[in-house]
Structures are given as C-alpha cells and as structure tokens.
Amino acid sequence: MSAVEAPFEPARRPLSGRRVRVGDRALELVTASAATAALVLVALIAWKLVAGALPSLDRFGIGFIWRVAWDPTVSKLYGAGSFLFGTAVTSLAALALAAPLALGIALYLTELAPPFLRGPVTALVETLAAVPSVVIGLWGILVLGPALRDHVEPVLHRTLGFLPLFGAPNAASSSFFTAIVVLAIMILPIVSSVSRELFLSVPRELKEGALALGTTRWEMIRGVVFPYARGGIAAALILGLGRAVGEAIAVTQVIGGGVAVHANLFATGDTLASKIAASYQGATSDLEIGSLVYLALILMAFSLLVNLSAQLIVRRISRRGPA
Amino acid sequence: MSAHGITRAAQRADRLPRRRAVNRLMEALAALSALLAIALLSLLVYSVARRGAAQLDLDLLTKGPAGAFSFTPTASGFANAFAGSLVLVVLATAMALPVGILTALYLTEFARPATRGVVSLGLDVLNGVPAIVVGIFVFGLLVVGRGQSGFAGAFALACLMLPLVARATMEVLALVPASLREASLALGVPPWRTTLGIVLPQAVGGIVTGTTLAVARVAGETAPLLFTSSLVGSGVSWNPQHALQSVPVAIFEASEQADPTLHAQAWAAATVLLAFILVTSLAARALAARSRRRIATSR
Numbered sequence: 221m222s223a224v225e226a227p228f229e230p231a232r233r234p235l236s237g238r239r240v241r242v243g244d245r246a247l248e249l250v251t252a253s254a255a256t257a258a259l260v261l262v263a264l265i266a267w268k269l270v271a272g273a274l275p276s277l278d279r280f281g282i283g284f285i286w287r288v289a290w291d292p293t294v295s296k297l298y299g300a301g302s303f304l305f306g307t308a309v310t311s312l313a314a315l316a317l318a319a320p321l322a323l324g325i326a327l328y329l330t331e332l333a334p335p336f337l338r339g340p341v342t343a344l345v346e347t348l349a350a351v352p353s354v355v356i357g358l359w360g361i362l363v364l365g366p367a368l369r370d371h372v373e374p375v376l377h378r379t380l381g382f383l384p385l386f387g388a389p390n391a392a393s394s395s396f397f398t399a400i401v402v403l404a405i406m407i408l409p410i411v412s413s414v415s416r417e418l419f420l421s422v423p424r425e426l427k428e429g430a431l432a433l434g435t436t437r438w439e440m441i442r443g444v445v446f447p448y449a450r451g452g453i454a455a456a457l458i459l460g461l462g463r464a465v466g467e468a469i470a471v472t473q474v475i476g477g478g479v480a481v482h483a484n485l486f487a488t489g490d491t492l493a494s495k496i497a498a499s500y501q502g503a504t505s506d507l508e509i510g511s512l513v514y515l516a517l518i519l520m521a522f523s524l525l526v527n528l529s530a531q532l533i534v535r536r537i538s539r540r541g542p543a
Numbered sequence: 544m545s546a547h548g549i550t551r552a553a554q555r556a557d558r559l560p561r562r563r564a565v566n567r568l569m570e571a572l573a574a575l576s577a578l579l580a581i582a583l584l585s586l587l588v589y590s591v592a593r594r595g596a597a598q599l600d601l602d603l604l605t606k607g608p609a610g611a612f613s614f615t616p617t618a619s620g621f622a623n624a625f626a627g628s629l630v631l632v633v634l635a636t637a638m639a640l641p642v643g644i645l646t647a648l649y650l651t652e653f654a655r656p657a658t659r660g661v662v663s664l665g666l667d668v669l670n671g672v673p674a675i676v677v678g679i680f681v682f683g684l685l686v687v688g689r690g691q692s693g694f695a696g697a698f699a700l701a702c703l704m705l706p707l708v709a710r711a712t713m714e715v716l717a718l719v720p721a722s723l724r725e726a727s728l729a730l731g732v733p734p735w736r737t738t739l740g741i742v743l744p745q746a747v748g749g750i751v752t753g754t755t756l757a758v759a760r761v762a763g764e765t766a767p768l769l770f771t772s773s774l775v776g777s778g779v780s781w782n783p784q785h786a787l788q789s790v791p792v793a794i795f796e797a798s799e800q801a802d803p804t805l806h807a808q809a810w811a812a813a814t815v816l817l818a819f820i821l822v823t824s825l826a827a828r829a830l831a832a833r834s835r836r837r838i839a840t841s842r
Binding site: 243244246247248250251252254255256257258259261262264265268269271272320321322324325327328329331332333341343344345346347348350351352353354355356357358359361362363405408409412436437438439441462465466467468469473493496497500501512513516519520523524526527528531 | 562563565566569570572573574575576577579580581583584587588590591641642645646648649650652653654661662664665666667668669671672673674675676677679680682683684687702705706709733734735736738739759760762763764765766769770773774791794795798799806809810813816817820821824825828
C-alpha cells in the first residue's frame, strides 16, 4: 500500500493546495506592495515639492520662473530667471564640449580599438563616472579653477575677447567656465557609454556592406553607423543634458554664486541646482525656503521631461527592433 | 541618405588620397578622445592622492574636528564624518535592499506587462530625479518640524539606491534559466517556493554586486544630505536620531572655506573616499563580469 502511494507523494501538496495558493498570493502581495514604493515615492516627491513651494507659488505665481532676483534682505523678491540662464548656459556648453569627445570615445571602443584594449578602456571610462561629484568639485575649485584662470582664460580673452562670451577673467578661481569644464568631465562617461551600446547594436552586415562598397572606415561610420544610431544618440545627449542640469554639488563648488544674467563666461553665477545646494544653511524665512523648493520643483519638472523624452526615443528604437 | 552617401563616396575613387587622409584624421581624433578620458581620470586620481597622501594619518580617522569655538584647534580629523557615513550608508542599504529585491521579484515573476511598464517607468523617473531634489523632498517630508536626523539622511540615500538595486536584481533574475524554474514547478514545488528557493538563490551573486555598486554610488553623495543630515556638532556620534556628519558633506564644507588646513584635510578625506569607491566599484564590476560568464557557460 505504502509502496503504491509513495510515487504520488510530491504531487499531493499542490493538488490539495489551499496552503499553496495562500503562499503564492502572499508572495505576490508582498512583492507588489514593495513595487508600489517607487511609484509612491515619485508621487510623494511631486506632492511635497508643490506643497513646499506654496508660500512662493502664492506670492510670485508663474512670474517667479523668469524674474531675475534673489534678495532675502531688502526687497524680499525671489525669482529663478538668472539660475535658469546659468543652468542653460553651463549645461548646454558642457554638452557641446563633451558630445564630440564622447562620440569619439564610443567610436574608438566599438570600431577602432584593438580587441584586447576594449574591455580595460571601457572600464576606465566608466570609472570616471564613479568619482563622487564632491571630489571632482574639490579638484575643480583648488586645482582646475586656478589653472584655467591663470593659463586658459587670459589667452581666450586676448584672442577672442571681441566676443562678449570671453570677457575679463575674474580674480577668484570660480566661474561659469570652470563649471562648464567640470560638467563636461562629469557627463562624458554617461554619453559615451550609452552611445557605445548603440554603436554595438548596428548590424554587422550593414557595416561590412558599406566597407565592401569601398568606403573608408570613416565614410562607413558617417554613412551607416551615425544614421542608424541617430535617435539613440539624441537620447544619449538628452540623458547627458539631464545629468548636467541636475548636478548640484560640483557646480556649487566651482561656479562662485551670484544673481545676474551676463554673457561673460568668466564671471560667476549660479544654476538652479547649485543655488539650492549653496543655500542649505542660510535660508530662514518661509518665503526663501518656499522659493528654494520652487527651484527644486522646476528642476524636477525638467528632469521628468528629459527622462520621458529619452524613454520615448528608446522605446521607438526598440520597437523598430534589430533591422 | 545613408545608401546615397555610400554610393557617392564610393564613386569618388579618384579622390582616394584625400579620403584616406580624412579617415586617418577622424580615427586619430577618436583615439585621442579615448586617451583624453583616461588622462583625465589619471590626473584626477593622481592630484587627489598626491595632496591627500601627505595628510593621511590615523588622526584623520580617530579624531573629531576642532569645534568652532574650540580654544585648541590643534587636534582634528574627520572621525565624526567617517562614523556618520558608515551609519548612514548601512541604514540606507537596510531600507533600500529589501524593497529593491522585492520590487524586482514582482516585476520579473508576477507583474502583467502593462503593470511592469508603469512600475519600471516609475523606477526610471526615480533614478532620474536629481540628488539635490531628493534632498529637498526628504527635507519637506521628514525634516520640517522635526529637525535633521541620520534617519532622514539615510532615507534620502535609500531613495537613490532603490532604483539601482531593483534594476540590478531584475537584470540577474532575467538571466536565471527558465529550465530551472520549469524543473522546479514540474516537481510539484509551488510557485512561491520556486521563486524564493530556486530563482532567488541563483541571483544572489548579482544582487550582491549590484548592491555594492549602489553603496559605492551613495557613499559619495553629498546633495541628498545637505538638507537632511548636515547641521552637526564636532563630536563623534553614532546615533541616527540626530543629524550625522558624513565624509562627502565634510569635504564639501571644507572646500567652501578659505582655510588651507581644512583644504588639506579635505584632500585626505577625499583620498580615502575615492579609494573606497574605486576599489569597491572595480571589484564589483570584475565580480559581475565573472558571474555573467559563469551563468553564460552553465546554460
């Protein structure tokens, strides 16, 4: 009797399985509630930012976004104008500086480098992304800033000084220009690693077909790799821009601070993120704190926009699938 | 455009020397940009280590900073920052790790495609929120009315870790061979025990490396802590109910001062921080590469 029953032993529990179904339901419930955490956090962030910005939202409304003012003492007027300007200038210039380098790195790693070098060089470039922003900022303010001020800014001012961009260097070692260079270094790894993956996905037949038609390697890259990866490169650049816009610490350390809209890259200023970081000890009045949260709200809205558009591009590419 | 461009290029065979020259120039530029990135990394590491090594001694790790009103500003180090960073990172990991793993399990084992899309979009958005905005958010959520605390700081760091841990876990769970799962189910093991007993243990290695990378990332984060855990005294504190100093915040504060002795300490602390982060992230990467190879060959 027992000899007959034994083979069926394992099957018995699932069949008689109320306990089993309870276990499955329980695990699904526990994991599902953990999975809502991310969504809850995103919703909480949005809510807390709007609620925290209310004093400033009530007082200044939408005009806050372009007003150039930050005066906690006399007029008590606040606005994001000059910080938006600083953010746009520094992050776009950093992207312009980093993008060609990043694409060059990605091309080198996918098309040119000898195979034994690809792994190590990729790892080194990605290690650059692991350096904490506060360490890059420390280096930026104490080493890079003085070097740029003494050796690079005077030269640019002498030769290209007729352009308002390259005005008189200031005496401190901090400036928009230092911030641009620091940001370019910081976004280089992300742009290059995303583009590298894209270039790897270009079908081999297309590349070999072009080469077989007698193109040089560069003509093949221009004619096949770039057009194929165009959307993805846009996504990589958008992600790099988002990183540059959101970076607070390193920029705070090297940009110098101040409220002004000016064309001179060698003067000081602030970005949205750096203004928030720089004010962590000073803000006392409800209105000033509310205005800082308002800045964070603008930053959050922008990063949401950046993420969604990059996602959209990536989805469209993956729908197109491996051609 | 591409096909047209190629045929045109190929027709210009008469201009071969010029085309070759352009090609060589572009190849050289690409190689140069890779070289520049490596040179930047070496320069950064070298200039931090050179300035930091001279200052590196036991005092940095064992002594607290000279208090603002101290009459003996001699003995000073970043002991409070190292202690605080340890507490903050351990707490943040304790918060983010279980939630991250469970999220990944839900997404790979249970979720319908539509739900999966929504949740993973949420993870991406969370991952894209600038660290300083997370700091302001936690300030509004936990600090206003209650004051700064180590818990608030750790929570802010956990917000940054969650998407990293979840993403890393999902990636390894996706690598677990379906045959293992099917074999377990075919033997009559209920799905929930298959998930916890068969699938999850396979992924442990990947979860460990993913978590290590996330720890290396948040250990260097300053922005989330400025508004949540930065207003501290000079004593060494292990109690997360009060604000805790941390290494990145201490470096940030020192770099904002004009005092060269503070700069010297900042370089030393930066050396320790950078060494920790580079060693852990490189080790995690090497481990990840090895386990990926192992899973690939076992299939």
